[in-house]
Amino acid sequence: MSNHFYYGGDYNPEQWPRSVWDEDVGLMREAGVNLVTVGVFAWAQLEPREGSFSFGWLHDLLDLLATNGIGVDLATPTAAPPAWLSVRYPDVLPVDAAGARYSHGSRQTICICSPAYLERARTVVTQLANEVGHHEAIKMWHVHNEYACHVPYCYCDYHAQAFRRWTEQRYGSLDNLNDAWGTAFWSQTYTDLSQVVPPRLTAAFVNPSLDLDYKRFSSDAYFQEFLMERAVLKQARPDLPLTTNFMGFFKPLDYFGWAAQMDIVSTDNYPDMSDPEWPVRSAMHCDLVRGLNKAAPWMVMEQTPSRVTWHNPNVPKRPGHMRAMSYQAVARGASGIMFFQWRASRTGAEKFHSAMVPHAGKGSPVWTDVVALGKELASLEDLAGTAIDAKAAFLFSWPNWWALEAPSQPAGGLTVDDQLMWLYRPLFAGGVNVDFCQPDESLEGYRAVVVPSLYLISEEQGAKLLSYVEAGGTAIISFWSGIVDERDSVYLGPYGGPLRPLLGCDVVEVSPLPVGQVLEVQWEDGERGTGELWAHVATQRDGQVLARYSRGPLSGRPAVLQTGYGKGRAYYIGCRLDHDSLARLYGLVPGLHARATMAPPEGHVERVLRVGRDKRYEFLINYSGSERVVEVAEGGTDVLTGRITGSRVALEPAGVAILRYPHPSGGRPLRRPQGLKP
């Protein structure tokens, strides 16, 4: 049976003598590998001297892989410029905020606005595409590697010039620019465009509006380089699917725009295995990536078979967790499970990173697990034509992330990551699946939308959310939402800006709390809960108060409200409610009800439902260290074992079950089928 999933990893044969290649392909076949990413850091081998190219070794490698039925995800090598480049053109090296220039010596030390870099990158990509682009082994284009990973911001003069051009395009005139950035504050008014500089090292807080635009510009600058490479590759082989590997919640790049230009969205998922909540983070990562381009498939381009080299300590995956995490991605729609890297390096900064073929070779348990997963995935039936059953959406926006975490906020402890985890955690625990959406996209079809501290929201985005609720949707909005517009200018009046009609109250002040201080919250039925981190100071308006602060200076003020708007309703949460209170609130919301069967003791079991026209699959994954028994609908067949299941399924530690059911109701319209190779 041919594998419906991509399975493989980064393959760097340039690090090994030719004799090892033969062993590699033999082992790849044994492990069921069908795709490898080649050439991702091979610029020095492809162009050892400027303008002098060497493709012979690559032809040999591609022939060998094709003969063995192994496909290639051919990468452009532009993330690792060769030593000669910066010697010949020193200004390809980036400059930090204090004006210091980086040196060559690792990878990705690039100024993405440097003309010499752009020219040499275009040349090597063009040569690569023309020279080997038509080789039968090549199944996918892989552009660059983890854009902006090590140097998200460069502050050099090329960047300054490009930033000025960017601001000119965005604002049209200096007056508009001064207005948008509020430069009357602290005497920052510009009288000539040449005075505009990147947010370099300066004494006090940098202008947050300038900083926000620099983040937009820097994300764009990388995107322009991606588009340049994309155009070259597409010209050579328009038929090949194209991707670049994302990093999930990577702050510097606004991936929504990027994903629209990709045929398959791919990501590198490396949760810190010492974090007990890694399954939650990893699930959220998958959901984000799936949501970036809802018309395209997605895949895991990299994960580690066991340890990485850059967490501290680099905790290995526990037995079974590599498999469990792989099935989590498959459950959440992934079309491929790939690793960094195929063979563990002997030298270099990542020699102790685990790999599919470890230093110990076939004697390592990692190898055994890699082979077992490859076999199992190859035998897994085709899940194509099914989609995640997500009845709710999570709103997420990069500009909001950038602005919300600027240093001049009321509370430094308010981070997007914490807010997401706080609001996502009870849904994960309750087996409720969500899609991530940006505030500009249509929310039609979702029964509920969670709005995690959307501090920055434009009038248009606000109007979209309002019309969604007006038409019958439900919004759950957490505090510090609707505060500024897209320029980071405060909406005056009680806080909430365009979202005010959904808040049910007038938020007249905010009150960040000292670390460790807990507020007491009382629900209308007398039940008590707590809040922390932050409290809005609000006066009830047209909303119904569901819970109030019951002690201290805010006593009697509303903490949680519900407001009807058009045919829908909104819930507004004014502080960071404790887990149970939040779960209680979600319990009121259609689309966010936890699944009854997920109450303890089944905790630590992830449940994901995929539905199609004539079947549905329920994935169960046990992350706990002990057996868990889960109640399920009767009559399922576990596709991993072929066994028909009753109303209870026992999962061993790290156990996985995938239950297939004939769809009872004939299915519902699919938002987007997942698990399809493009």
Ligand code: GLA
């Ligand atoms: C990233 C990179 C890889 C490698 C791994 C190590 O994902 O893309 O080249 O450095 O991290 O975890």
